[in-house]
Amino acid sequence: MVAKNKKNIVIIGNGMVGYKFCEKIIAKSDNFNLIVFGEEPRRAYDRVHLSEYFNGKTAEDLSMSPANWYQENHITLHLSDPVLEINRQNKTVHSQKGILQPYDYLVLATGSSAFVPNIPGVEKEGVFVYRTIEDLELMKNYALKAKKGAVMGGGLLGLEAAKALLDLGIAETHVIEFAPRLMPRQVDSAGSKLLQNKLQELDLQIHLNKSTSEIVGDGKIEALAFNDDTQLELDMLVISAGIRPRDELAKLSGLEVGTRGGILVNEKLQTSDPNIFAIGECALYKDMIYGLVAPGYEMAEVVAANICQQEKYFYGFDMSTKLKLIGVDVASFGEAFITEPEGRTIVFEDTHKGIYKRINITNDGKYLLGGILIGDADAYNILLQTVNNKIILPPNPEDLILGSRGGETDGGAGVMSLPDDALICSCEAVTKGMICGAVSDGTANSLDDIKKCTKAGTGCGGCVPLVKDLITGTMQENGVYIKNVICEHFDYSRQELLDLIKLNKIKDYDTALDHFGKGDGCEVCKPAIANILAGVWNDLILKQDTIQDSNDRFLANIQKGGTYSVVPRIPGGEITPEKLIVIGQVAQKYNLYTKITGGQRIDLFGAHLSDLPAIWEELIDAGFESGHAYGKSLRTVKSCVGSTWCRFGLQDSVSFAIEVEDRYKGLRSPHKLKGGVSGCIRECAEAQSKDFGIIATEKGYNLYVCGNGGSKPQHALLLATDIDKETCIKYLDRFLMFYVRTADPLTRTATWLNKMEGGITYLKNVIINDSLGIAEELEAAMHYHVNTYTCEWKAAIENPEMRKRFAHFINAPEEKDPTVKFAPMREQVKAEAW
């Protein structure tokens, strides 16, 4: 069975996720030998519907696959044979029955076990956990002689177990929960109350806020004793107090595990050993164990894809759930618990029918954040779609849970607000995206065309009105839609081009033009793409000097008369007397006009192109770096003097400003970037007029974003309150990189935010709550920038080829431009008027 020329994948654990992995990998490739070790005696079975075992279903019914499935697919299955040891040096596993199995890839799908709290008496007879068919069989036998039973734990699994006890015919069943509400992870207290009423109607007795101190009894359980000195007489107890990832084998093998359990994995689900993967409930991704089956399946898919050399990543998973618990619909989606001031809540409660619905919306009422549905969860799918696709809400969001109530037209935002993957024609499986796509690309402009090219509406015909609306809607949209292309040479927006450049690893302008553009480029797309390339790769811009704007090409600001100005970086506005003297000496030597800038630096005007390298050589020798005053990049981070000297200062604003300026210096962005750090609320650094502003508080810092001075001044908006330095840097990393990635060319952060749908609420969600799931990527991109920063001027003066470019006449490099003229002014010079 095990072919020699194929690579071995060994799977440890034969639960739902381990099984799904086998299914996924055989669908992708037949280049592997699959060897599965499972400690249970039977083939993988459906643990989600375990309670149906008491409802008449057999173990065979619950099985994930027919008996001959493993054989047919040439999978070696070892049952009742747990792996005891992994030898990572030799790449082998050793099983209990003595099998020594070599592997090329190892997949740990060891799942989880029930968490049993350390209560005196847990070892007594009549105490069970609810996890496997074996557990159920033990319960089944014991239940024959039991009259009173209880479940410890009122979570999702606990209620399932309670259902099992009811099905086993236990006359009196209790649920004991430590927390003040049922299903604390999914449901709020109002919802819990309603759920509790429903369950009590079904003869379940619910006890909340109950903490068990002891399991009482002589050899077998007789009662539970609680901390409030009460007791509950019992014949049997099922503990369902949570799960524990099965990471003991991983730990034994020296793989990294989390402090509270779980095998640490990256977004490829690789453990600390790149040939070993962990999936399902044993895997710990970003401090999170995913205790549902859907994310486990997604993990299986990611690992199968990666082993088959496809690029696929796991970035966390939506933990929204909908289930029927003992006949009651319960659903929880998105941010189910968010409250003011983060969002607003609309609640509908009908105790008569037993219905509770809660939706949470953004403060501006534009977006749905999440919610809870109990008793009636029919709207779950559309509400979840509304959250996930960030669909703009109708003016009366309560219609979402109440339905439209007469009068006005339909409360929904119409068919155009449906997501692209919404199924329109279920007979022919045609999505909204396929219909709108056919209209947009000109293939179709009538119902008949759509029927021909997509087959939508050719089955039962029920979708025809919807299809018509979509055709008209798309045509209307296209009529008013002006695509935001950067110039005649590229039919793309800046953001689209950035994605294309990043995905296709394009490093130079000509390749970009060849692949995605036409013609020979121009003064609009060249600097725009230069800026994107610099933002994505952080390569030295002078390597492609002729696509840069004149300022970037010569790393200085062109001024009247054709001379340049020079701005060395003075981080945070702090400068030593020695450095001040050097600036003065350089200015004297090269006859430069000097002026203090608005950003607490010194600008030196009137430098001849051919003098720039020599000027910079002297400045760099004295410890200066490029100030990037010529670039669309970080200029300065202005600071007040802060707590080091100021009697009002709460924090050391200068040191923080220097740290921030040093971190982001050289970052190429759609427009210039300015920052400020104030040491207290007096705000002497004017941080609220900057692209990002930090203001010290008693507890830490408040972070403001998207302000600017200029022709249309705008105050920055509060992004986060009382955060520490590390969090502040983290949010800034995400914010700046998100701006770099998504803004149009020459758009300051304020304008960018003004155009953003959902505004600061949306931005907060992206930056703080990571609603797009890109925070890690943004941070990684910023780390890349920080690690690859070099001073452009230092690189330029050290490279003779680049240095040669700083000449006015290439056939007379020593000669300066004779047309440059200065006029005297207040003991200095100025450019002659034009």
Next chain:
Amino acid sequence: MSEILELNHQIETTAVSENLFFACYTDDVPQNGGACVKYKDTQIAIFNFTRRGEWYATQNLCPHKQQMALSRGMIGSTGHDCEPKVACPFHKKTFSLKSGDCLSGDDYSIKIYPVLIEEGKVYIRID
């Protein structure tokens, strides 16, 4: 450098009948960009349009604000015919490299010089 000036001098004397001026070597001018050369008291911008395999030369002075800057401008093309152009770095006025006409709607135009490339050398024809 003196070597170039010498060569420059030789060409000037030998090619005087054709009014050819040896401006520089081809690799003195950055790819897809420009550089300025001095011919007596005149400043001439030379453009190495590598992407099209073409060379152009114009006056260096931008007529808009009388700045000696065109050689530092970005080159590119415009329209269906891909008319080659240069944009002044000061205010982005653009000029055709073929006709010298201003393409951004103003009345002025710039002087164009024919360019000759031979054995890695760039010659400009002066009237």
